[in-house]
Amino acid sequence: MRVLSASLGQLILEGAQAAQRAGVLSGCTLPEHAHLSHPTRSEWGDYSCALPLQLAKPMQQNPLEIAGQIEKYLPDSVLLGDTSVSAPGFLNIRLNGDWLASQIEVILGLGSAYADLQYGDGKSAQVEFISANPTGPLTVGHGRGGVVGDSVSNLLAAVGYQVTREFYYNNAGQQMRRLGESLRLRYLQALGQSVELAEDHYHGAYLVELGRGLYVEHGESIVDADWEFFKTKAEDAIAGNQRDTMKILGIQMDVFFNEYSLYDDGSVDKVVEVLRDKGFAYERDGALWFAATSLGGRDDRVIVKSGGEPTYRLPDIAYHCNKLQRGFDLVVDVLGADHKDAFPDVIRGVEAMGYDGSGIKMLMNQFVTIKGNRMSKRSGNFVTLDELLEDVGPDVVRFFMLMRAAGSHLDFDLDLAREQSEKNPVYYVQYAHARICRVIEKAQSEGFLGDSGDVDLLCHPAEHLLIRRLLELSDTIDRAVRELEPHHLTAYARDLAGSFHGFYRDCRVVDVDNKALSLARLKLVRAARFGLARTLELLGVDAPKAM
RNA sequence: GCCCCCGUAGCUCAAUGGAUAGAGCACCUGACUUCGGAUCAGGUGGUUGGGAGUUCGAAUCUCUCCGGGGGUGCCA
Known part of the structure; x- marks a missing residue:
């Protein structure tokens, strides 16, 4: 799959180039990438681009006029729905609803890896x-x-x-020597000797327990052993404990x-x-x-x-x-x-x-x-x-x-x-996944089987937003990798879960009186499950079917 | 002293130089007798630590001051 915002940025740059060739925009050098953002108002569409504002100075032209010309010369693309221009010089784009709906089939075809990218292939x-x-x-x-x-x-x-x-x-x-010394002293303490740890020794309770354990196991037979003996004992025990902890954490x-x-x-x-x-x-x-x-x-x-x-x-x-x-x-x-x-x-x-x-x-x-x-x-x-x-x-x-x-x-x-409640953001996201699974089960029990749904029936704003969000998983992965910042995934997970909850409220999925729409929405729900499960998988968090 | 990170709503934090700075928690008001109410809709809440600068435009870049953390080891 491709990064949606990058594809749109490319279209905008192509539009600007075409306008330059037509002579309606001056021929200055264009940036390599056009940055897109989500506008704060829904009437401005799904994405907006401030490129015209950036070009106003080098082009010596009015940014609104630049935006208008880029809009006029935008290439034909299945991605594009309505476009508009707004002050002081934004170019706004609404995604084509038919194209959005068609992406559900793409997601279902690719499965949970639908948002994966390829630029690391072979590396x-x-x-x-x-x-x-x-x-x-x-x-x-x-x-x-x-x-x-x-x-x-x-x-x-x-x-x-x-x-x-x-x-x-x-x-x-040096640290390992200190560790060995620390355990040796703890062992001697377990024997009843009155020895004290130095300030730079390891004072944690875990070594007290280990020292007692050595006494129980070996009695006084190791009283003359050197720090290296104790270092090995401590290291083996602690490394094993660390690995157990990592396993619990899923690493x-x-x-x-x-x-x-x-x-x-x-x-x-x-x-x-x-x-x-x-x-x-x-x-x-x-x-x-x-x-x-x-x-x-x-x-x-x-x-x-x-x-x-x-x-x-x-x-x-x-x-x-x-x-x-x-x-x-x-x-x-x-x-x-x-x-x-x-x-x-x-x-x-x-x-x-x-x-x-x-x-x-x-x-x-x-x-x-x-x-x-x-x-x-x-x-x-x-x-x-x-x-x-x-x-x-x-x-x-x-x-x-x-x-x-x-x-x-x-x-x-x-x-x-x-807090095991709505206050906890983890459960908010996991709940969305559990809800998805429940809806799918419900649909099956009501006899909605197979995948004959026609996604062209999906045109509700909440449906479009949910599809857009699902496609933005690629943007999120791309950005998180580029910046080495995995926290973008948790923000995305909450957004995606929120979009699903909004869809769930506005759009009834299982409706025996409207079989065609139910089957279509069921496809979207299955696609949403791929998106949410994959996001949670990347985070290393469980995606429960029930909770 | 010097270097690095951080400072955003009461709290914990987002925000790729762009529009009226957004979420969650807390607080307040509401919601389908139907797919899971661990949900949804709305409200209160801001001098983005202070000041100056660059820019058409700054939470974001520069300088300076203040506060928190880390480093500045012949510790790792």
Whole structure:
């Protein structure tokens, strides 16, 4: 399917070109795209375009006159219904009702993939998200990144990309030592020893439980084990817990990329070697520095500490080189706000290594608060994603996380999320789907079978609006992919559900006294089911048949 | 100090340089004895944090100030 607003914009540009050729508009350069919007008043049609206003200056002509000429020279197209011009210079378009009705058959023919696009065909994309250290349960912040990353993955697949969902398993480095030490101390506490955790240890209750568990299992036999033993115990338990949580949230990773492998296969050493050879790395104060400033960065960065241990930046660069070596056309890093500043340095590192970093995009998501409370993992004061999921369920978590632009702070409204009523926007959308299923069942029970309906009978404004909305799923997918902003889907889901509810009120579907119209409307209802189910699928939210 | 993100209705947030800035929640008033009322229709509610600038046109772009968050580690 094609993006409707883009097709209309193309027609308008063709009209402008034709008017230029006819000499009624001056021959200035036209923009590549004509932007369309939905007008606020229904008498202005389905779409309006401000192109004439933009052209007024370069053309040295009155915008209303420009709009009139473009209207006159619009090419013949089945898409176009009434057109009009309004002050101060808008060109308004109403879609052709017959064409709209005919699109129902197109949707039914294509099924739930009807709105998919093809511009990613033959390309591959990798989306890295969550990538939590195995040092504690997933937080609601990880949940946001997870839901955003998973939906972006769905969206990329919907435009044709072969998508790999990847979790960077960050299990080397100093944090893991702290984790091992923390668990060792918790175990010793379980033995009754009076030892205290240091400030930079992990204080969460989950390690207390793990420590007790180790005591129950091993007694005092591991009292002399070192931090690495405890690190492995903690890591295994926590990673398993994280995967369980992701499963509940409906996230299925394709690859768990292990940081250790970058050391094992020499990738990390290779980065050091190449950066040294190219003069992008130098020694100072016993440490190895990456000369980020020579590549436009603000500060040079340590990549190997004076003790010989790499900082996180070094394996990060190696990892991103590895992504490009695997041939991905598009790489998306879904990062929390705390990792945002490190991203440009990684890209500089990748480019210093000789790769083209332009295909690597960052999707930053701001932190999440619940009822206004900040959460911090090291202090142990946080609501886990597990707890949130148990409280309100995965559908509500996913939908709420996707209601906001990723870059906006998200204040999770627990009271609203717990509300199982009309107040909750998730149920508004799911209810529309359940209602659709019920109408279809009702129609079958009343003997409306088969697909003989004639869609030409559908000419009610509420029907037209619903069809238009269904077609706009392509626009929504296109925009969400272009901007890497999956939250457009939740807004669309509410609009589409609203259009269906409006249609349901105005247009009775199952009417034994009007079989022909009933059969036609039934087709529209089935098409609406594809649209709503697909939207919910892209969001990762269940589309229930009853609720 | 410096860098980045955010600031929009009482609350939580939308809005691709375009028309009278939109939804949901809250509050108020209504709706088919028929397909699910978890719905629908209407109302109240705004100096888009303040100020200046660019533009025919600014929530959107620029500058400045204020407020919130993040970063500025040889932590990740």
